[in-house]
Amino acid sequence: MQKLPDINQNFSEWYNEIVYKAELADQSPVKGCIVVRPYGWSMWELIQGRLDLRIKATGHQNCAFPLLIPESFLKREAKHIEGFAPELAIVTHAGGKELEEPLVVRPTSETMVHHMFAQWMKSWRDLPIKTNQWCSVVRWEMRTRPFLRTTEFFWQEGHTAHATYDEAYAEVKQMLGEYVDLAQNYLAIPVIVGRKSDQERFAGADITYTFEAMMQDGKALQMGTSHLLSQNFAKSFEMTFQDQNGQLAYPYLTSWGVTTRLIGAVVATHGDQNGLILPPKVAPFQVVIIPVASQPGDTVWQAADKIRLELEAVGVRVKFDDRDHLRPGAKFYEWELKGVPVRIELGPKDLAQAQVVLVDRLSSKKQAILLVNLIDSVQAELIDLQQALFDRAQVRLTQSWHKAAKLDQFGPNLENHAGVYQTGWCQSPACELELKKFKATTRCLIEDREFETCFNCDQASIADVIVAKAY
């Protein structure tokens, strides 16, 4: 097998190759669309399982809105169509005929959802409406990269309607909180939480909250967003309800989503020169068992299969690699590449001593573990690894989170993607535009406050902002 590109020298190539070599995804014959292969889809199912539980626990109901949306719907909210028009894929012919009105393959479903909400909403008793759907959407992208930016991508999109602004605002913050919990406590990815600038926010939102992570190359990655939408959406779709005083009122709307980009974030946050390193909670296989100097059916082979059953019985996701045409070394290499957190090696000598060799993917240190202690040791190791991966990423983020007052000082560093910069900003678009010279953007406005003046002009800063080169 060919070695992976150097992760330090050429992160971008390393990333692309590991995604394909680890069989997370494959290129498809359609520009910018990937095939998510079973190993990658299994990660997505784990993320879905966890997040879907939380979406339901917070009172949302799943449903399904149509894939195709009348083109005129998107034009009803002026900023929405302005933002999405360049990215649309359009069905013009169907059933052998040209359509009277073209249909858009959904880039996001606000317009369709709002049209339906308007039918379902009569009185304040019908509110809140809290829905979610898991699906794929299509945005025609010029430059794509597997998982991080693809023409078709998979996501969940939550859409809610509320009687009051305060309730809608609380919803936006609640789901942002759920996302941050998912990122940090499940994907082991520390994030920076904040509000998007007016220029960077969702096309048609009043407020967009974001959570951003920093990849190993020092570039920022938007992990997901939660929006308080403009009242224009409600007005455009004639969505009203009778409030408790009998008056017609417009509801307040939110939407929020995370995508298969999260898989790319796991790859780009935790991987190393030997391949993926998967946090145990999101690993399709948490443990791989590899028999050494053993043949199908012999005592070692049987012992390995027994260990599999015992680990499965306590809820560990485990793979017994029982392929008999591959040598152990080839199996070590493959599962290392695929980032399985814990490897168990078992040979005749180990078995004679009633032990196995346990190797964790992060340190590669070998430990002899007595069989009687194996389940406890594996469970402890998985917890430790989950934490160790988060801590390592947290240290990296902290060390690369710089603070600097003026763009002319930190601008050149930005271009080398040397981490993220916290600075002051007057919030004028003109100053924000100066960042383009260094191929950087504002990532989010944060609550922490250290700077008095703008990074670019002499005006007072309104809030601190995180600035970085981004995916």
Add this chain to the structure above:
Amino acid sequence: MQKLPDINQNFSEWYNEIVYKAELADQSPVKGCIVVRPYGWSMWELIQGRLDLRIKATGHQNCAFPLLIPESFLKREAKHIEGFAPELAIVTHAGGKELEEPLVVRPTSETMVHHMFAQWMKSWRDLPIKTNQWCSVVRWEMRTRPFLRTTEFFWQEGHTAHATYDEAYAEVKQMLGEYVDLAQNYLAIPVIVGRKSDQERFAGADITYTFEAMMQDGKALQMGTSHLLSQNFAKSFEMTFQDQNGQLAYPYLTSWGVTTRLIGAVVATHGDQNGLILPPKVAPFQVVIIPVASQPGDTVWQAADKIRLELEAVGVRVKFDDRDHLRPGAKFYEWELKGVPVRIELGPKDLAQAQVVLVDRLSSKKQAILLVNLIDSVQAELIDLQQALFDRAQVRLTQSWHKAAKLDQFGPNLENHAGVYQTGWCQSPACELELKKFKATTRCLIEDREFETCFNCDQASIADVIVAKAY
């Protein structure tokens, strides 16, 4: 509330109205596309959960193939494009430009999957490949009906590749068996299992197995299919592998799918004049608790909520209807309409006697149940109801499964959809075409053998065939 149309006199209108009134689905602004509302989607999630478990237990892996397929791909298998061409929705423009090659919104994914299989398959060691995806597909239909025939529908599509014909054939039969189990033991719908005629089989298949149910109006419904595909697919996509003798060989391919049509089948099999009747296994709520002569917070209300918790603790899906602006009668009506299998009524007098009133949706009989026996009684009632619904549908199918030798005898009955007819058939397309005069089709060839000659001509029958008017 307006009454539902008469289920005996006007089944078709009854069906459409109950789907919308029970909030399973709603019409969308796109022709033939529905919105699956939370109550309907919840049924789909239950079906998915059960079937996905079996798909994985039988060694398949989920993954995701692109939504859009190059138009040229569909044309590679001649019969496939012939079958699907009239139904395609076509993306001609994307990213603000006309595409060089139009893209088809997938009507099914064989062509895309086979293109990818060809990349993944080198030697016999790579076989079998057993994949599945849950997604939606689009087929431009002229006449639609919610769940039973929609332009966009949701489904799973399994795709596999095998080294030998026998292995592929076993796969096709295995998944057919899983589907029949799902229909009978989960949806409580008895089915007829058989093989499609050459004219009715999947566009590009050598063999299509089907399982068909009979709706309350005596019309047959194809519930799902399992296909052994023609080797042409492998040849068209240059899909070869090196067999154990080092020779290049073509694999044998299968595909199989069931759709959200299954929800429609549940509606049309079990419902009655008062609305849906959901088999407990596929009911979003198995039990609804309705307090009577009670206010929020009083002892009855608290007791009702305690019952909810106790039932949830043993895994029953339960709804405590705690809306305080509706009278119990309105709630009875609504949950009856929505087909909840068991209703628990609880008032001050019941509580004084440490009992509740339990009403099952099928018989509407009221039983007083002591609180100490409640969990056992509910669990027993759910099992009984599941069985009773299957038995009732089984009786109906048996009574409407007629046997007749000649079309001129049974043809006129077919037109009134008076059930299904078993007869003999020479398997000539000309005789099959005669059925059109009575708006009927062959549903499937079955193993049972009772007729010696064809229903239409004097030729010998090759196999017995089921004939019916169908959805």
